[in-house]
Amino acid sequence: MKKILLIWMLPHLFLYRCMAQGKLGQGSQDFLLTVEFYPSFNTSSRLVIQKKGNLQVLSISYLYPENSKDTIAKVGLKVESSDSLLLDKESRRFYQNKVFVKPLEKIAVSPKSFKKFCDTLSSIDLSMQSSLVKKGSVDGISVGVRYVSGTTDHFFSLKNPTSRDTQEHRIIKAIFGLMESGFKTETTLRYIELLRGYFNFGLLVRKVSQTPLEYRFYSHLSANESEEFYKLMKSLPRNKLLIFDFSNFIGMGTMFYGAFRELIAVNKEVYWLVNESSVIHVEGIGAKPDKIFTNREKLLKFIKQRRTSHN
Structure with missing residues (x-):
């Protein structure tokens, strides 16, 4: 009986091993x-x-x-x-x-x-x-x-x-x-x-820090992420210093410019970190030149000096 059971089990064990191989x-x-x-x-x-x-x-x-x-x-x-x-x-x-x-x-x-x-x-x-x-x-x-x-x-x-x-x-x-x-x-x-940006992972934005409040946009922004994007923009403070890191951002449709324009019209302390591609969008949004930077250290130094002069 044991021999018969063993003979029956062998091919099943082999099959399980093959199935689990990957x-x-x-x-x-x-x-x-x-x-x-x-x-x-x-x-x-x-x-x-x-x-x-x-x-x-x-x-x-x-x-x-x-x-x-x-x-x-x-x-x-x-x-x-x-x-x-x-x-x-x-x-x-x-x-x-x-x-x-x-x-x-x-x-x-x-x-x-x-x-x-x-x-x-x-x-x-x-x-x-x-x-x-x-x-x-x-x-x-x-x-x-x-x-x-x-x-x-x-x-x-x-x-x-x-x-x-x-x-x-x-x-x-x-x-x-x-x-x-x-x-x-x-x-x-x-x-x-x-x-x-190629894999439909949702809104390609992450919060970098709380103080100063900074969000990093990377890859691109498309209509597929519009709902998440507008929800994020509505949640952002209108009276607190804010940094948008676009240094690894390629592009977006002009349909999104309005939400940024609405924000910077109220919040005068929005700063941008850009690259050669994203600066075109930031300028299109209407950000002032003195709020746009290509170097993080210079941006943080500028913010620190500005805060010191206001105290």
């Missing part, structure tokens, strides 16, 4: 997860998430095509065949024969952050994940994913995943959660902010 929360198996981001109008990148024994490593690199105009940036960089990219043959043509890899940051991930990442994806079998294809979608972002663990080597791609694509969007959110909790350099974090 679930990061299952056991402590080592794995290598490579994620490549290919955003329109921005630099492509490769993220590598690796678990090997008790060590969890996270790294990110820029990917430059062979025909990139940024020739200086490619000097001394690692060169790979474009065949190594997680792209279909047609898309690889853009890279010609070579890709230049520029490391941005590499870190050891804390056990707490890594556990949260694995737990978030524990119900998704990455070894069985199918590609998300959206025909007729040209711009936006393509994401190539390769999952390797034991004898499993599985590839899938995600084209413009949104919150409507429940499982695919959950994968993307978990990846961003790990990146944002781990990486520390300004260059990496600014790049991640721009990537966020």
Whole structure:
């Protein structure tokens, strides 16, 4: 009887093991997860998430095509065949024969952050994940994913995943959660902010500080976030110093100018930190030149001096 039971159980145990192979929360198996981001109008990148024994490593690199105009940036960089990219043959043509890899940051991930990442994806079998294809979608972002663990080597791609694509969007959110909790350099974090703008994460604004009150707008602002935006603008004080950090902000429609104009018409202590792209919008809103800065230190120094002179 025991032999019969064992014979019956063996194939079921094997099946369970295969089914659990791609679930990061299952056991402590080592794995290598490579994620490549290919955003329109921005630099492509490769993220590598690796678990090997008790060590969890996270790294990110820029990917430059062979025909990139940024020739200086490619000097001394690692060169790979474009065949190594997680792209279909047609898309690889853009890279010609070579890709230049520029490391941005590499870190050891804390056990707490890594556990949260694995737990978030524990119900998704990455070894069985199918590609998300959206025909007729040209711009936006393509994401190539390769999952390797034991004898499993599985590839899938995600084209413009949104919150409507429940499982695919959950994968993307978990990846961003790990990146944002781990990486520390300004260059990496600014790049991640721009990537966020491709994934329907809602209003791309975060509160930086309470004193002085500062909000950071990054990537872009579109009609999809209008409801959240107007709710935020209505909540802002009309009689308190306020800083808008637009230093990593690309753009927005003029439909949003009115809410900013209404605010600065009442609140005379609104200051702006801008870049070459966002200054056009800030000037279009009507902000006065003495309220616009391109350097944070100079902005904070100006505010401090102004407060001192008023006391």
